[in-house]
Amino acid sequence: MDIKMLWIAAALVLVLPGVCVGEGILPLGPLSGAEAGKVTFATTLQPPESPFLSISWSFNGANIITSTSTIISEPGYANRFSLDRATGTLELRKLVLEDSGEYAITITPDAGRPKKGTVTLKVYAPIxxxxxxxxxxxxxxxxxxxxxxxxxxxxxxxxxxxxxxxxxxxxxxxxxxxxxxxxxxxxxxxxxxxxxxxxxxxxxxxxxxxxxxxTVNYGPHNISITGPSAAAPGERVTLECTADSVPRANFSWMFNGNDTHVNNSMYIIERFEAESIGNYVCTATNMVTMRENSTVLNLRASCSAPSWSFFLLLINTLILRGLK
Missing domain, CATH: 2.60.40.10 (Immunoglobulins)
Known part of the structure; x- marks a missing residue:
């Protein structure tokens, strides 16, 4: 059978009388509801001129509510549902987790074929x-x-x-x-x-x-010294060493290769002199990771015109260093 014949056969199935085809009278779903809340299974039907002969709702294949001249329900649904007999719409209240499953409706009209629909409900318990x-x-x-x-x-x-x-x-x-x-x-x-x-x-x-x-112990990372790179004679200079570290890093300072015995993040030069010129090395140590990292700042004399006494002191200091 070619493609054209398949299309013709499908069309005949849709129009031949007595052939049952799904009528989507319920939303596609799935629907959801909160435990102890309510949900409405709304059909797409408009109230007919003549009342429906019967409306039947089932849950997971078992009949739970039937409406003919009267409405009959299973004991587990008493006092917790409302049924609109004009459209078949069902409201279910006081939801419990066991209400999760597939709901199906079958409506028998005064004339014509039965109308059917199915939809799935998921009931959620609060977190x-x-x-x-x-x-x-x-x-x-x-x-x-x-x-x-x-x-x-x-x-x-x-x-x-x-x-x-x-x-x-x-x-x-x-x-x-x-x-x-x-x-x-x-x-x-x-x-x-x-x-x-x-x-x-x-x-x-x-x-x-x-x-x-x-808590993740790390570092020290990103060690740096903040402070001036040049200073004038007699100026008070403050250098501060920082590092990213958990726990907080321990700090130590060296000046021109010599231990200063300063063991905190701040290094303060109360009065800048020629002897203060040189390299300041800060080392950060993490006592948990057992890692350390260092950085250096070269501190020099300011370019502003120094006094003659400072100039002579600087020369004398350099000469002494050379002699050593």
Whole structure:
């Protein structure tokens, strides 16, 4: 049979009397409802001139409501439904999770073929008790340690979304998710994982976000010295060393290769003299990661015209250094 004949046969099926074809008198669905809430199965029918002979609703193949001259329902639906006998529309109240399933309607009109329709309902329980769980607390060190986190909650869960500082996390070489995003593996952790992690659990009717602070020990990174690169004679000079580090880094200073015994982030020269000219090295040390990093600032005399005494002192200092 060629394509033309197939089209003719299909057309005959649609128009031949007595052949049952689906009439979409219910929405495509699926419909959704909240536990203890309500849902309306609205048909597409307009009230007919003559009342329907019968309206029958079934759930998962079993009849639950029948309307003829009277309305009869199964015990589990008493006092929690309304039926519009003019259109067949059904409102179901006080929903329970067991109401999830397939609903079908069959309407017998005063004249003509029966009208039918089916639609699926999903009832959602509210989300409660969302929490992020992790294995026993351990010291996490960037590029060395790994961890697995699980997002748990009660209720009907449709989606789980992992976030860091309210921004969604995406799968990468270091970040992987299980099916359904219930667990997230960080292998290994890095500095970007340090901070507040969130897991947002939701369904069409409720949402809950769990939070957990994750401490990742890292650094020191991005060490730098802030302060002037040149100073005038007699000027007070303050140098400050900073680094990105968890926990906070320890600092030490060297001047022209010699230990200054200054062990904090600030190095203060109360009065700049010729002897103050040279290289100031700050070293940052993380006592957990056991890593250190250093940077240097070269401090010189200001280009402004110095006094003769300062000029002579500078020459004398340079000569003495040369003799050593």
């Amino acid at each position: 409660t008790g969302a929490v992020i769980r992790s294995p026993e607390e351990a010291i996490l060190i960037e590029d060395k340690s790994s961890t697995n986190l699980s997002c748990e909650a009660s209720g009907s869960i449709s989606t789980r979304v992992w976030m860091k500082d309210n921004q969604p996390l995406h799968q990468s070489d270091r970040v992987t998710f299980s099916v359904g995003n219930k667990t997230m593996a960080l292998q290994p952790v890095d500095s970007s994982n340090h901070g507040t992690l969130q897991c947002r659990v939701s369904n069409p009717f409720s949402t809950m976000t769990a939070e957990r602070h994750l």
